[in-house]
Amino acid sequence: MSEQYIGVFDSGVGGLTVFKSIMESMPSENLLYFGDTAHVPYGTKSEKQIRKFVLNDVAFLHRFPLKAIVIACNTADSVAGQLLRETYPEEKIFGVIEPAAAEAVRSTVNKKIGIMATKATVASKAYDRAILAKDPTMDLISVPCPLLVPLVENGRFEKDDPVVRMVLSEYLEPLIRYGVDTIVLGCTHYPLLKEAIQSLAPEIHLISSSDAAAKVLKEAFPAEEGQGIRRYFVSDDRQQFADNASRFIPDLQGEIEQVTLE
Amino acid sequence: MSEQYIGVFDSGVGGLTVFKSIMESMPSENLLYFGDTAHVPYGTKSEKQIRKFVLNDVAFLHRFPLKAIVIACNTADSVAGQLLRETYPEEKIFGVIEPAAAEAVRSTVNKKIGIMATKATVASKAYDRAILAKDPTMDLISVPCPLLVPLVENGRFEKDDPVVRMVLSEYLEPLIRYGVDTIVLGCTHYPLLKEAIQSLAPEIHLISSSDAAAKVLKEAFPAEEGQGIRRYFVSDDRQQFADNASRFIPDLQGEIEQVTLE
Numbered sequence: 118m119s120e121q122y123i124g125v126f127d128s129g130v131g132g133l134t135v136f137k138s139i140m141e142s143m144p145s146e147n148l149l150y151f152g153d154t155a156h157v158p159y160g161t162k163s164e165k166q167i168r169k170f171v172l173n174d175v176a177f178l179h180r181f182p183l184k185a186i187v188i189a190c191n192t193a194d195s196v197a198g199q200l201l202r203e204t205y206p207e208e209k210i211f212g213v214i215e216p217a218a219a220e221a222v223r224s225t226v227n228k229k230i231g232i233m234a235t236k237a238t239v240a241s242k243a244y245d246r247a248i249l250a251k252d253p254t255m256d257l258i259s260v261p262c263p264l265l266v267p268l269v270e271n272g273r274f275e276k277d278d279p280v281v282r283m284v285l286s287e288y289l290e291p292l293i294r295y296g297v298d299t300i301v302l303g304c305t306h307y308p309l310l311k312e313a314i315q316s317l318a319p320e321i322h323l324i325s326s327s328d329a330a331a332k333v334l335k336e337a338f339p340a341e342e343g344q345g346i347r348r349y350f351v352s353d354d355r356q357q358f359a360d361n362a363s364r365f366i367p368d369l370q371g372e373i374e375q376v377t378l379e
Numbered sequence: 380m381s382e383q384y385i386g387v388f389d390s391g392v393g394g395l396t397v398f399k400s401i402m403e404s405m406p407s408e409n410l411l412y413f414g415d416t417a418h419v420p421y422g423t424k425s426e427k428q429i430r431k432f433v434l435n436d437v438a439f440l441h442r443f444p445l446k447a448i449v450i451a452c453n454t455a456d457s458v459a460g461q462l463l464r465e466t467y468p469e470e471k472i473f474g475v476i477e478p479a480a481a482e483a484v485r486s487t488v489n490k491k492i493g494i495m496a497t498k499a500t501v502a503s504k505a506y507d508r509a510i511l512a513k514d515p516t517m518d519l520i521s522v523p524c525p526l527l528v529p530l531v532e533n534g535r536f537e538k539d540d541p542v543v544r545m546v547l548s549e550y551l552e553p554l555i556r557y558g559v560d561t562i563v564l565g566c567t568h569y570p571l572l573k574e575a576i577q578s579l580a581p582e583i584h585l586i587s588s589s590d591a592a593a594k595v596l597k598e599a600f601p602a603e604e605g606q607g608i609r610r611y612f613v614s615d616d617r618q619q620f621a622d623n624a625s626r627f628i629p630d631l632q633g634e635i636e637q638v639t640l641e
Contacts, residue, residue, distance in 0.1 A: 154424075155418075156417075156418065157423070161419070162615055163615050163619055166616070263533045264526075264542075266529075267525070267526055268526070270423070270525075271525045279545060280526075280545055280546055280549070283545055284542055353424055353425050354424075354427065354428070357425055
């Protein structure tokens, strides 16, 4: 079934960190990315609204033959992941939260795990549920980090950017004080800040939900020969997406198409 | 025609600075606010998408008898103001850009005016056109300030907040170096940052597009006795809007209703 796609979706460009990890670890797969850039960001919207957007996103992906769907957005996964799995029980649906939670539990030694995420993801308590289901003795602390997505989307993620350092120091302070040895980067934008975060918290193990999700996906599908197709779709302007995307995937190849949903 | 409303709209909560100025200066008017919170922010979307949203916003306002429409968002006014006036030639449509441009021209002594606004507003060059149409000898410099809306929306606008000071200093630096004596706060979120900006640039005259718009509106309608109605409508969650709105209008009165567009 070589004409089938792995369909990856997100509210905007953040999911490209997941897409990049999948591209690198599964080069033979046909990959399709949908960014709902007309409605970005999801992290500040209500749960009801996010569910509506996510159902539209997946309805769009279903215009193509799919072998799997990847929810490449922590907010979408935390708020609408269960709904999607119930709506499409026959589909193979992969998220970012379950893989990152599993890797955090494997990583921690002192059982103190910090979670950095959007307001909506923190409010959903999806990481708490996923981690405590694996090991109820884990000690968790979550910090909503609402300024990180705007910073990254504006190209502000370098470790020597004073604004980035000041904002990150503020968000990291309670996590460091709590004594966590592992932090989940619970938003697909945050891998771009990994170097900056690591420089401010050199002893802490950082878990990228994007890398964790790609690893789980790779385990599910046997490696094949060849080079797969890459296609990109967005719900707002193509050029704007191309400009933003270059921060996530410098050599983004494949055409970008604008589509209208509904 | 006392049952008529002045309809005010914005992408979210920012337009409440305009609404507040109108409430204070025109207490007898019936005022209606619509915040398109399902699609906030507009400032990062494409022009085509913004125009689509704005036409939907105004179509919603037309469910009510209107005496005037106020575009309480610089991005919407700069990108879709002309389209709205062409689409509804019979309506009295008020924006924020024309009033703020006029006040800036009246205010400046050295003819050097700075404009702080969203990326979309700066890219539209709407302020340049409006100011130079009044006086082509004006010397203008514009700075896109993409981090200010996320800061304000997260309650970060106090003048002693170190992140606010650092970000503002960065945006103000080219304006101060250019020698402007007047700065247009070309986004309806920015009046909340006025005190912080003034403390970093004490010699510069700050023009609030929100206050300027309310002044022009007041001149158009004669003062009446009595107390008008206030109604609020949003396209996403009511509670979330109420929480965010409290930063703009601490004692917001009147009911908030959620509506579905399209």
